[in-house]
Amino acid sequence: MKELRIGMLGLGTVAHGVVSLLQRNGELIARRIGVTLRVVRIASRPPIKTVGLNLDMDPAERLVLAALKHGKHVVTANKALIAVRGVGLFQAALENNRDLMFEASVAGAVPIVKAIRESLAGNQIESIHGILNGTCNYILTEMREKGLPFADTLAQAQEKGYAEADPSFDVDGIDTAHKLAILAAIAWGTPPDFKSIHIEGIRPITDGDIAWATEMGYRIKLLAIAKRRDEGLELRVQPTLVTKSSMVSQVEGVFNAVFVKSDFAGTTMYHGRGAGAEPTASAVVSDLIDLARNLSLTAASRVAPLSIQPQHLRHLPVHDIANLKCEYYLRLAVLDRPGVLADITSILARQGISIDAIHQKGRTTSQEAVPLVIVTHQCLEKDMQNSLAVLERLETVQGKPVFIRMESSLA
Numbered sequence: 124m125k126e127l128r129i130g131m132l133g134l135g136t137v138a139h140g141v142v143s144l145l146q147r148n149g150e151l152i153a154r155r156i157g158v159t160l161r162v163v164r165i166a167s168r169p170p171i172k173t174v175g176l177n178l179d180m181d182p183a184e185r186l187v188l189a190a191l192k193h194g195k196h197v198v199t200a201n202k203a204l205i206a207v208r209g210v211g212l213f214q215a216a217l218e219n220n221r222d223l224m225f226e227a228s229v230a231g232a233v234p235i236v237k238a239i240r241e242s243l244a245g246n247q248i249e250s251i252h253g254i255l256n257g258t259c260n261y262i263l264t265e266m267r268e269k270g271l272p273f274a275d276t277l278a279q280a281q282e283k284g285y286a287e288a289d290p291s292f293d294v295d296g297i298d299t300a301h302k303l304a305i306l307a308a309i310a311w312g313t314p315p316d317f318k319s320i321h322i323e324g325i326r327p328i329t330d331g332d333i334a335w336a337t338e339m340g341y342r343i344k345l346l347a348i349a350k351r352r353d354e355g356l357e358l359r360v361q362p363t364l365v366t367k368s369s370m371v372s373q374v375e376g377v378f379n380a381v382f383v384k385s386d387f388a389g390t391t392m393y394h395g396r397g398a399g400a401e402p403t404a405s406a407v408v409s410d411l412i413d414l415a416r417n418l419s420l421t422a423a424s425r426v427a428p429l430s431i432q433p434q435h436l437r438h439l440p441v442h443d444i445a446n447l448k449c450e451y452y453l454r455l456a457v458l459d460r461p462g463v464l465a466d467i468t469s470i471l472a473r474q475g476i477s478i479d480a481i482h483q484k485g486r487t488t489s490q491e492a493v494p495l496v497i498v499t500h501q502c503l504e505k506d507m508q509n510s511l512a513v514l515e516r517l518e519t520v521q522g523k524p525v526f527i528r529m530e531s532s533l534a
């Protein structure tokens with residue numbers, strides 16, 4: 124039987140998963156594809172102390188380039204690498220007539236890269252939205268179910284191993300944005316453009332916001348949103364209010380889900396485990412299997428890595444967030460004095476923002492702030508930002524107003 128010989132760089136969580144999958148299911152895979160997948164080399168870092176040494180601490184790009192130049196095909200789970208360095212790497216793969224595959228880089232076990240690039244290849248993609256970071260979704264789910272604040276829930280997630288000791292990459296939305304850059308690239312045949320994404324994380328979300336949202340029939344989710352709009356793209360990662368009856372609001376805990384809206388297929392949904400050794404290994408091995416099939420049938424580059432033939436890739440402008448139009452949830456801490464509400468509503472009215480609902484809880488002395496929640500109709504982000512700047516300066520408004528964008532029409 125033919126053999127695909129595999130060299131692995133690093134032996135961490137994902138690599139362990141790949142080795143154990145190949146040990147358990149290698150024979151079955153060989154029967155399915157007529158090629159044996161064999162790990163022949165593993166390069167691992169020697170356990171030396173690196174403090175004070177000038178070592179190359181992020182060698183992924185260098186190693187992948189070297190592998191491609193040496194005629195190796197490359198499979199990676201590294202989303203940061205593809206989102207930030209993808210353009211140069213795909214160019215190197217093309218020049219060396221080798222494949223660079225990355226199914227595992229988005230949503231772990233969920234076969235979303237293949238679904239967009241191959242199964243939906245006959246469609247024009249209109250929009251993509253989804254939950255791409257299990258850590259954030261776990262934190263938001265626990266905050267809602269247990270009524271706990273962000274900091275306590277994060278500490279609990281760290282104890283359970285769902286969040287890293289330094290959680291910034293996850294909770295500040297960077298990891299989600301890396302994945303969104305990749306999905307937008309394959310959906311619209313444009314080079315991955317991480318820098319243009321508007322990114323907001325979940326740190327500012329309080330248990331109070333979650334309780335308010337629940338009371339009004341919404342849930343708060345960290346969403347990755349990409350829409351084709353006019354001649355460009357809308358790309359954003361942000362906490363978002365979604366209606367309780369939407370499918371995306373039912374995605375709970377560490378699970379990931381992606382919704383793709385396309386012209387002929389309509390909305391399709393992909394749901395599953397977005398991280399962990401075994402789910403991620405499943406995606407890595409699916410790329411290895413594709414490679415083995417391509418090679419045994421001499422059909423390398425059968426599918427263009429970014430879904431469009433490299434010579435036809437084109438840059439699409441990403442819209443400025445200032446031109447976004449949506450509904451907003453606004454939370455202000457206000458002193459309960461006569462005329463406060465009138466001041467606030469007239470500031471919003473001056474920017475042409477109309478109000479859908481106002482909620483205020485509790486009455487205290489005129490010295491103590493109470494939360495005031497306002498839900499607006501659709502308005503422009505720049506009008507909202509202008510209003511916030513004025514609201515912040517009101518003597519009766521304490522602290523910085525919190526605002527969360529709403530997407531009431533999402534699946």
Ligand SMILES: NC(=O)c1ccc[n+]([C@@H]2O[C@H](COP(=O)([O-])OP(=O)(O)OC[C@H]3O[C@@H](n4cnc5c(N)ncnc54)[C@H](OP(=O)(O)O)[C@@H]3O)[C@@H](O)[C@H]2O)c1
Pocket residue numbers: 132133134135136137138167168169179180181182200201202203227228231397398399400403
């Ligand atoms: N874990 C997941 O669920 C998951 C899911 C999807 C995608 N990914 C992506 O997959 C990639 C690997 O993730 P992982 O969870 O397996 O990470 P990990 O457990 O931290 O393993 C990383 C591996 O890379 C090696 N390494 C890191 N820096 C190195 C350096 N400077 N020189 C040489 N070797 C180095 C590490 O060696 P040492 O052991 O010697 O430090 C380790 O073997 C990441 O890009 C991640 O974002 C992970």
